[in-house]
Amino acid sequence: MSSTMSEKILARASGNDKVEAGDIIIANIDVAMTHDLTGPLAVESFEKIGADKVWDSSKIVIPFDHQVPADSIDSANNHIIMRKFVQKQGIENFYDVNVGVCHQILPELGHVVPGEVIVGADSHTCTHGALGAFSTGIGSTDMAMVFAEGNLWFKVPETNRFEITGELRDNVYAKDVILHIIGQMGADGSTYKACEFAGESVSRMSVSDRMVLCNMAIEMGGKTGLVEPDKKTIEYVEKRSKKPYKIFKTDLDADSLNIIDIDVSDLEPQVACPNNVDNVKAVSEVDQEIDQVFLGSCTNGRISDLRDAAKILKGKEIAKGTRMLVIPASREVYSKALDEGLIKIFVDAGALVSAPCCGPCLGGHTGIIGPGEVSLSTSNRNFKGRQGSPDGKVYLSSAAVAAASALEGRIVAPEE
Numbered sequence: 521m522s523s524t525m526s527e528k529i530l531a532r533a534s535g536n537d538k539v540e541a542g543d544i545i546i547a548n549i550d551v552a553m554t555h556d557l558t559g560p561l562a563v564e565s566f567e568k569i570g571a572d573k574v575w576d577s578s579k580i581v582i583p584f585d586h587q588v589p590a591d592s593i594d595s596a597n598n599h600i601i602m603r604k605f606v607q608k609q610g611i612e613n614f615y616d617v618n619v620g621v622c623h624q625i626l627p628e629l630g631h632v633v634p635g636e637v638i639v640g641a642d643s644h645t646c647t648h649g650a651l652g653a654f655s656t657g658i659g660s661t662d663m664a665m666v667f668a669e670g671n672l673w674f675k676v677p678e679t680n681r682f683e684i685t686g687e688l689r690d691n692v693y694a695k696d697v698i699l700h701i702i703g704q705m706g707a708d709g710s711t712y713k714a715c716e717f718a719g720e721s722v723s724r725m726s727v728s729d730r731m732v733l734c735n736m737a738i739e740m741g742g743k744t745g746l747v748e749p750d751k752k753t754i755e756y757v758e759k760r761s762k763k764p765y766k767i768f769k770t771d772l773d774a775d776s777l778n779i780i781d782i783d784v785s786d787l788e789p790q791v792a793c794p795n796n797v798d799n800v801k802a803v804s805e806v807d808q809e810i811d812q813v814f815l816g817s818c819t820n821g822r823i824s825d826l827r828d829a830a831k832i833l834k835g836k837e838i839a840k841g842t843r844m845l846v847i848p849a850s851r852e853v854y855s856k857a858l859d860e861g862l863i864k865i866f867v868d869a870g871a872l873v874s875a876p877c878c879g880p881c882l883g884g885h886t887g888i889i890g891p892g893e894v895s896l897s898t899s900n901r902n903f904k905g906r907q908g909s910p911d912g913k914v915y916l917s918s919a920a921v922a923a924a925s926a927l928e929g930r931i932v933a934p935e936e
């Protein structure tokens with residue numbers, strides 16, 4: 521009997537031989553993540569339901585990333601609440617202010633392997649499907665139940681499988697591909713669907729690029745993003761994790777599968793324009809000056825992004841009147857960027873380089889934009905007020921477009 525990857529993973533996790541899209545199941549959770557911003561409410565709810573001990577202190581991962589280092593008494597307090605919880609519950613995987621953004625460090629530190637069910641109190645938890653897991657965002661109160669019981673109910677989703685073909689042109693990246701797909705599908709074009717990314721273009725992509733695709737599945741309403749594990753996945757996982765894993769693949773004749781063909785051979789660099797992620801245009805159609813450029817986040821703050829940007833910025837200077845913030849997504853990325861001389865390139869170009877954190881991505885921390893200001897960001901959301909003032913504007917792009925635009929002070933594509 522044919523099934524999708526999501527159905528197979530959820531069948532395994534719920535102890536069923538087979539589950540079908542639409543079924544309500546209870547799945548055992550392999551990894552549960554909450555961070556400094558959503559953690560305190562999960563802890564409060566955990567205590568409110570009278571729970572005493574977490575179900576498995578080795579399966580919970582708690583990174584601090586949204587407001588690090590603490591930028592207010594409130595965030596310092598959130599950190600204190602979480603550190604106390606970690607200590608009291610003996611949580612084994614706690615990453616304080618010096619490690620990095622949750623969706624970067626979970627795979628990097630070996631917490632994600634194929635075939636698992638992963639939940640995170642953060643909407644971009646779908647990122648981890650890039651390694652062949654079923655990974656999704658949940659609310660803090662659901663997380664309290666997971667902490668207590670180790671399981672959660674799910675409605676098994678149908679699958680939208682994007683068969684991506686064609687060789688990407690120079691200066692066109694996974695970010696351009698996913699922006700293009702979201703532009704085509706619309707912000708609600710995959711609501712509650714498992715979004716699988718497949719096809720020869722995805723096979724050619726690195727694990728990092730696949731994370732970019734899966735990270736933004738939620739921006740078209742997806743329940744999760746997924747890529748079938750291959751040699752690259754296994755290589756990545758075996759280098760980083762000692763956990764056993766199981767590989768599941770989609771049967772192409774599964775009933776709940778909807779295949780969508782995407783040809784990317786003529787794709788130009790893309791940009792999502794204010795104030796919606798699906799308001800996507802080719803960079804060549806956009807004429808816009810910018811005040812701030814942000815290179816970072818769980819979408820495009822990886823070493824490959826920093827390399828792409830540094831190649832463009834090397835020996836040049838950021839335009840007067842434009843500021844650029846570079847925030848590596850993790851300590852590992854930061855350290856590699858130091859070793860490779862990328863940080864020097866950024867500093868010499870006039871960029872501000874900060875320690876790993878979410879940064880201006882959600883406008884709650886550092887690098888907030890003011891009224892009338894325009895930000896070009898490599899992150900994943902550009903809703904009204906996302907990076908600060910509701911009268912500011914946010915555009916989204918690849919790291920390469922961000923770097924080229926920082927040099928010009930306006931949104932431009934990197935030169936071929």
Ligand SMILES: CC(C)[C@H](C(=O)O)[C@@H](O)C(=O)O
Pocket residue numbers: 557558586641642643644657882
């Ligand atoms: C703070 C958190 C709840 C939020 C999310 O869930 O996505 C944030 O990470 C974001 O990107 O908007």
Ligand code: SF4
Pocket residue numbers: 586621622623642644817818819877878881882899900
């Ligand atoms: S980098 Fe942005 S999108 Fe990613 S977890 Fe942080 S706030 Fe959310």
